[in-house]
Amino acid sequence: MKILGIETSCDETAAAVVEDGQRLLSNAVLSSMDLHKVYGGVVPEIAARSHVEAISPVIEQALTDAKCSWDDLDGIAVTYGAGLGGSLLIGVMTARTLAIVKKKLLYGINHVEGHVYANFLTSTSLPGYHLPAEQPTFPLLALIVSGGHSQLVLFRDHFDYTLLGQTRDDAIGEAFDKVAKILGLPYPGGPSIAEAAKRGNPNKYQLPKAKMHGAYDFSFSGPKTAVLRLAQELCGQDYAFPSFKLAGLLNESQKQDIAASFQRVAIETVGDKALQAYTEFQPASVVIAGGVAANQELRRQLSQRLPLPIAYTDPKLCTDNGAMIATLGCFKATLGQPTADPYSLEIAPNLSM
Numbered sequence: 001m002k003i004l005g006i007e008t009s010c011d012e013t014a015a016a017v018v019e020d021g022q023r024l025l026s027n028a029v030l031s032s033m034d035l036h037k038v039y040g041g042v043v044p045e046i047a048a049r050s051h052v053e054a055i056s057p058v059i060e061q062a063l064t065d066a067k068c069s070w071d072d073l074d075g076i077a078v079t080y081g082a083g084l085g086g087s088l089l090i091g092v093m094t095a096r097t098l099a100i101v102k103k104k105l106l107y108g109i110n111h112v113e114g115h116v117y118a119n120f121l122t123s124t125s126l127p128g129y130h131l132p133a134e135q136p137t138f139p140l141l142a143l144i145v146s147g148g149h150s151q152l153v154l155f156r157d158h159f160d161y162t163l164l165g166q167t168r169d170d171a172i173g174e175a176f177d178k179v180a181k182i183l184g185l186p187y188p189g190g191p192s193i194a195e196a197a198k199r200g201n202p203n204k205y206q207l208p209k210a211k212m213h214g215a216y217d218f219s220f221s222g223p224k225t226a227v228l229r230l231a232q233e234l235c236g237q238d239y240a241f242p243s244f245k246l247a248g249l250l251n252e253s254q255k256q257d258i259a260a261s262f263q264r265v266a267i268e269t270v271g272d273k274a275l276q277a278y279t280e281f282q283p284a285s286v287v288i289a290g291g292v293a294a295n296q297e298l299r300r301q302l303s304q305r306l307p308l309p310i311a312y313t314d315p316k317l318c319t320d321n322g323a324m325i326a327t328l329g330c331f332k333a334t335l336g337q338p339t340a341d342p343y344s345l346e347i348a349p350n351l352s353m
Contacts (some may be wrong), residue, residue, distance in 0.1 A: 001334055002253065002317025004076045004104075006059065008091030009083025009111045010147075011036060011047045013054035017066035017073070019115075021330035022135060024124035026065035027316070027323045030054045033188070034350060040187050041177065048086030062322065075105035079328025080340075081351025082111055082148070088347040099342035107329045108340040111320075112149050112353055115289035116142045117331065118317040118324035120319050132311035136285035143274050145298070146290030147173030147188070148307075150218045152277050153353060158331050163353050164277055165216025172266055173292050175220035179227050179262050183255045184247025193259045194295055200253075200260030205230055207265045209272070216273050223265050227258060263297055271301045278306055284313035287308050294318040 002025070002325035007014040011032045017025040032050035036042045063069070078095035080088060092108075099106040120135045140155040150167035170178070173190055180189030185196060207226045210219035232241050235249040247255075276288060286306060292298060303310055317323055331337075 001074050001330055002066075002072055003107075003326045003329040003333060004059070004062065004073050005109070005322040005324070005329055006055075006076065006078040006091050006095050007011050007111070007114075007320055007322045007325045008051045008055065008087050009079045009081075010087055010320055011050070012209065012320040013051050013058050014320060014322040015062035016326045017062055018080045018121065018323055018326035018330055020138050020326050021120055021334065022111075022122045023349055024121050024126060024129065024131070025068065026062045027321055028058045028061040028065060029321055030257045031248055037187050040181055042084070042107055044084045044086055047084060048090060051087055051090035055090055055328060059094070059098075070104075071351065073102075073104060073340075075107060075329060075333050077107040077109050077325050077332070079114065079325055080108040080345060081348030084347060085347060085349045088349060092347050094343045096275055096345055105333065106236065106340045106342045107337070108345050109325045109328050109332075110351055110353060111325075112144055112151065114324040114328045115144055115146065115318075116153070116155070116287060117328040118289060118321070119287040119311070120327050121313065122316065122322060126199065129314045129316065131314060132235045136311070138285075139281065139283045141218045141274070141277055141281060141283040141286045143286070143288045143302075144287065144290045145172050145270060145292035147171060147177065147190075149290060150220070152216045152273055152352065154277070154281055154283065158335055159337060161353070165214050165218065165273065167218040167220065168212065169219050169221040170224060172218070172220055172270060173290070175224045175266060176292070178224050179259070182228055182231055182243050182246055183258060184252065185255070185259070190292055190295060196256045196259035197263045197297070200256030200258070202260040202264035204257035205261040207261055209265060209269050213294045217279055218269060218273065220266060220269070223262060223269075227262050228260065247259055263312045267301050269296070269297045271296070274302060275305050288312065289318070291319045
């Protein structure tokens with residue numbers, strides 16, 4: 001079973017071929033990140049135009065790297081939500097057209113669910129990948145943390161899951177981006193905060209953790225606002241002082257300490273919820289998924305706090321990629337999940353789990 005996965009939900013144009021839901025044959029990714037950095041975030045129209053230019057070459061690269069022809073493929077899996085509407089449209093229309101022309105089965109994939117399935121890849125001949133030795137077992141607790149999502153999901157089996165909780169405002173990755181902007185650190189904020197935090201004191205500043213009514217819900221707007229107020233105070237300014245002027249008044253030591261303190265609190269927040277869910281549901285395995293899953297401090301804290309070993313996937317498979325989409329497509333194909341109609345599959349920008 002070989003599935004081509006296509007992912008275009010945000011600014012990465014990605015395609016990959018996965019065999020039997022566990023072997024990574026190729027993983028081609030072309031990011032338009034450099035085009036967005038000057039704006040401090042992803043510009044949807046620029047992302048969509050970049051997908052138009054990149055989608056065909058990226059797919060051809062994925063097939064070449066996998067040493068596959070179209071005849072070798074059993075189907076095509078494509079992200080149809082959640083994500084940016086224009087970006088999703090490029091991937092879905094491409095996949096629909098290829099499914100019709102190449103006479104392949106088509107599978108519509110939930111982007112957020114796909115992130116979880118990056119953890120099911122266990123082997124590859126591609127250089128530079130470090131994958132888990134075994135696939136996770138059910139019941140499975142998934143902590144999904146990215147720029148757009150912060151969720152805890154309990155999987156009883158493939159396609160049988162319950163959303164335990166999610167963010168009520170900013171996702172953790174979004175909060176990292178906004179704090180980085182306050183500190184004058186480059187976009188994307190996650191890696192920038194993590195790098196600055198290495199030279200800072202994580203206990204220098206005591207930032208608040210949100211208390212939510214839902215046992216497993218998250219909120220990161222409070223700590224983000226606390227960073228803003230702290231920065232204004234350190235600069236000798238009041239709450240009316242513009243946030244974009246703060247970076248020029250803070251010294252490097254202050255920026256590093258704020259970054260370290262915010263990273264500690266943000267990661268402790270998701271760690272608290274993950275430990276609480278583990279204690280209540282006693283899953284057989286725990287996985288973390290999404291771009292923030294590449295954060296080494298998050299991995300360190302979870303490994304330290306949870307009473308079972310966590311087999312982390314390669315950081316390259318935490319950010320958006322076609323491999324996670326192809327892997328979930330493989331399981332949909334082998335477990336008899338419904339196919340999508342290539343003549344009518346529509347995008348769902350606000351799709352939830």
